[in-house]
Amino acid sequence: MLTLTTLTDPAFCPHSLNKYASVMACGNGYLGVRAAHEEDYTGQTRGMYLAGVYHRAGRHDTNELVNLPDVMAVGLQLDGENFTLLAGEILSWQRELRFASGELCRHVIWRSASGARFCIESRRFVSLDQLPVLAQQFSVTPLDAPAQISLTTGIDATQTNSGRQHLDEVSVRVYGEQSLQGIYETQDQSTEVVISASCQFSLPGERCFTAKNRRLSCHHALTVAQGQTVTLEKIVRVAHRHEQAISPATFAKNAMNALQTCAVLGYEKLLEETTRAWQKRWDTSRVAVSADDPQDQVALDYAVWHLHAMTPEHDERCSIAAKGLTGEGYKGHVFWDTEIFLLPFHLFTRPQVARSLLRYRWLNLPGAREKARRNGWPGALFPWESAASGDEETPEFAAINIRTGLRQKVASALAEHHIVADIAWAVVAYWQATHDDDFMRKEGLTLLIETAMFWTGRATEVEGRLEIHDVIGPDEYTEHVNNNAYTNYMAWHNVAHALTFMQKFNRQDASFTRAASDFLQRLWLPPADAQGVIPQDDTFLSKPVIDLSRYKAHAGKQTVLLDYSRAEVNAMQILKQADVVMLTYLLPAHFTRQQCQANLAFYEPRTIHDSSLSKVIHGIVAARCGDTTRAYDFWRSGASIDLGDDPHSSDDGIHAAATGAIWSGVIQGFAGLDIIDGELQLSPALPVQWQRLSFPLRWRDAQLTLVIEHDAVTINTTSSVALQLWGLSVMATGQQTWWRKDFSLPDSGTATTATEGKP
């Protein structure tokens, strides 16, 4: 295995504070902590979040991931002056997130305005070994003369989500000479959060504690000799409880006892333990690449690291927020991103996590059924945005309409129904990758049937055929259309698999079977034209086309909405993101390579890529179509969504789905991995900039390691696996190498439709 990379923050810059606070955030799926600097800066957003801890702060708001009291801030006074990197001079700077351990380190040598130099070091990590634990070290060394140093740290409950306060302070107190505890509860009293912190200083000083205005603080002041170092070691435990199984007092006491045990272990020992835990994760998921540009490896490590850090695999009542646990964007809500962009990584590395994510949807079926019922439809209509309960959490309003001055209503919750079929797609993909009959018999089949029932009721009969009206596809710049190709094909796939698996598992429901069969017979699936282009919806092709180059140059920023209202955008051939291209990505067996190429060629010029979900999907489809050069360009673009030069790209959190897409772009794109007819397929084709690609892969009972080079594929497997390699059936056993020259290119002109039936 190659040495794991680090992600570096190249220089202190006020503009990019929040970008790096997001991309370098620490996390373990339970707890996420933004990489805000210890000292405060204007506009720097601190953030600490617990997966699944949501709350609705006001009548006009929705539930959002609660920004918890801050524990990472350290106020530092050096000879009476507040330390800030905005003043003085930075003589040396190093800041990095170490993927091997998840440790965030900063090393600064700084000269104050009055000329004295200081070395200021900080380290922190969130433990992967003990999920509620985070640890911090903060050290100061005066380099030129003794200095008066004052350090303030504690638990600061003045934190809000952009001014929305979710927590009431129940009590704060101090234990002994070094421990603090704050107990908070959500204002609806549903969740209690207990934060316990131990603060040890390496040198004695004048110590006091204050509790004022929601801030519980420990102050430590001392004189430090030249060359001497004072270090604050802070160990924090963040616990929460929804249930009332144990009393609040016992819960708080247990938390304090557990903290003491960790504090005795200390930072270095806790770091060792978390590094070991990360090592195990990397063993099952590291994607290693030999590339001309070493940043490609960083992007892959970045993606895989965050794919672990954002995923609440400890608790199936939670799923993955659109920004993971790194920020407040989209209020911590769960979208189709989870099933479509993030699930594949887990399916092929640790499928039990994919199962947990699907169980989240299953647990939230009551809310989805209720939403369908309220709208007069059968089955389950999953919310477009989901939090803890499965209720619809999409905010009512978004940006200002540039014409009317009024805020625009968000239509997604009303019409972006493809999420129902997306979840069904994920259930099928999970079973195909795992053959987990136990899951399919219970949760999986129920999800498939409930979602399929929704579609049978959602369709409208028009002159004998069934149509799906008034929807929004993945392309949100085109609203309230009829027969969106993505939606109709995915709905068909949903209903077809519900029937298939009912048959397989002997589930009887004559009335549903009748309705479903009729739906499959009569649903209108917009066919490709002679060139292979599938119309995005009934009216799209009749709309005018405009030159999008100036908007494409600022992809991701939605600059088109500064010139046009949403209604105006809707009236033109303008795509926010892949729509038909997305469809060809998800259901490759339904479309010929020529059709995939045709739709890519037709729709891409009409796509601004204002969604972070767009480019990498284009890249995978391009790779499958054999255009590895273009695929690599798209992949690099996708990787630069968070890691590129834009200082504000990720202010309110990383693009979680984009990290999944970085992985998918490589594994499903360049390695050409797919499952067709329940069989593993590989069609590797590396970009010329890469020499070697290797990665572990979980496939049912086997653990594989794949090494892909331009001229060969080497597979090492723990048990025999039958697969298609470059279109030919091979059997992998032990370690074996196949040479590219021994394979001819697969036929690109036919689609495998036999088992899928119509279309």
Added chain:
Amino acid sequence: MLTLTTLTDPAFCPHSLNKYASVMACGNGYLGVRAAHEEDYTGQTRGMYLAGVYHRAGRHDTNELVNLPDVMAVGLQLDGENFTLLAGEILSWQRELRFASGELCRHVIWRSASGARFCIESRRFVSLDQLPVLAQQFSVTPLDAPAQISLTTGIDATQTNSGRQHLDEVSVRVYGEQSLQGIYETQDQSTEVVISASCQFSLPGERCFTAKNRRLSCHHALTVAQGQTVTLEKIVRVAHRHEQAISPATFAKNAMNALQTCAVLGYEKLLEETTRAWQKRWDTSRVAVSADDPQDQVALDYAVWHLHAMTPEHDERCSIAAKGLTGEGYKGHVFWDTEIFLLPFHLFTRPQVARSLLRYRWLNLPGAREKARRNGWPGALFPWESAASGDEETPEFAAINIRTGLRQKVASALAEHHIVADIAWAVVAYWQATHDDDFMRKEGLTLLIETAMFWTGRATEVEGRLEIHDVIGPDEYTEHVNNNAYTNYMAWHNVAHALTFMQKFNRQDASFTRAASDFLQRLWLPPADAQGVIPQDDTFLSKPVIDLSRYKAHAGKQTVLLDYSRAEVNAMQILKQADVVMLTYLLPAHFTRQQCQANLAFYEPRTIHDSSLSKVIHGIVAARCGDTTRAYDFWRSGASIDLGDDPHSSDDGIHAAATGAIWSGVIQGFAGLDIIDGELQLSPALPVQWQRLSFPLRWRDAQLTLVIEHDAVTINTTSSVALQLWGLSVMATGQQTWWRKDFSLPDSGTATTATEGKP
């Protein structure tokens, strides 16, 4: 009249940001706006408050003055860099609050890190002519080269009270090309706040509006030529409604229409109007002094300016918060400060304001009756801390106990009952100064009787005499004592005047009269010992004495609580503030000059002056005792509470009561003004550092102007006034001068007790 002074912020300093944000806050009694800089700084607290707009944010909180959405922030980017005075170099600096107009002005010439110089000017005021209006100008001039300038301003509802959010965002929208409106309501839906803002720019630019995360913003970007100035003129209207008399839509529309009218007038015209309104205020209240140190005049202008700016005379449902409208300290609650420290100023300048403040208590009688009833007492027990309703608002917990690590309970609400007698004292003082029989017959007498009834029930019989047990006097370092001298004497005064005025206004209540007479007969009034010292309470004199010098050196910071727990402090002769001295100040007719001197001499060494209410009261008593030198020292100390060197003295707001005390220290101290037996008394004695003192004075129907010099007093009056001057009766008519040499010193050995009866 002398030219009005200005208050200056001598230099930009990160440590004193919040001090100057408080002392230079703009206000008009309706609206207060902290003098935060337009650009953000870490730790700088922005604040805008409407008198009487309180809300309780959480189950464990109390009602607090709501920090409203911010409208004063202007984000400035100069050639792509965020403007901050922490970086670059300040070449020229001027910042002042102009008392003549209430205008806050800043003029900065600043060199960026890259070397380009800019002139950045800002001005703002809160209108005294149109209470809901505030106006701002913000100008930028590149001095060395053309510059890319980007300005962002708007309505920012991410503001909180130390993380507590009170407002839900109901709607935000943009009108035309320059106006914004945000509608908010308290989370309990009791109050709606409508903020409307017009933003005009003097040069065209690229403009857009955004609404995200509770921020409604206007962005304006342009290139400005060298020497050219771009100016933002922002006119804001802050309206609120508790009643439902008009519909929300109409209310919002009216607010926008009213804003447009103001925007058309423009900054300069609105400033003219407010200056005229201030001129009228100064005419009735300016205290002018010729002093060795010109800062004495600044202190007086500061005090009088804030005494107007903090007082909600437009609405008798509000009173004066402990920090006025300048910050969130004490959560905007109303204490005895209003009646004891602030009322005298209004009594002798604009007595209708004093009446309005007393009507606030009268309107809140139901809450006070309820508090008494819940505790098993008759009459009215006013809350120690009061907000909009008259309910008790004292928080349950204060600072951390240094011994146990637990937060300490606040005992004031349970036992600091002297506020009941303080309000009665103010009612009597108001009538004495105004002879407003109409008020006394209705509100005044009811207040006197209800408060007196409380005391008759509150007293405990011990061996035939009545005692008042388990109270806290003004000295909060001595808790839960029996027969606190201040409380007992003031209660006696309360009951005595209830009877007197009942008689005067023929109010009959045999049962109350009997109880009250018995109370006056039997209440234990701790007598002075041979030296004249009155024991503060039953046990005080038996407690040990410690050396307080190190705590006195940090008066106001409560440093004693860093060494001792409250229980330990309670067990020693340690005073937070004047207690018996306070009593001799309020009831001068009850005590001989020798007794006043004796108590001052005995208690002052035992007093840390940790309360801002302490020093000036000592000063007034010292002045009355003839020690003008010491009185001047105390007065200067009192004036430096807000205006001294401590950069954090006023972070969470000015000390409202201390401004009243600055005025009282001069008028009641150096001018020796008092009312004894309903007669105006003057015993002027200027400190040697002053040459001349002049001030307007309202006395019943007459408007007087007094000019005091060391050797003479000149009075100019609109109608004849009988008064005691240096102990002799004189009659002032028209303009007249009296010479000091013509008076002998008044007898200092006897107290005027005749009409007061016992004691």
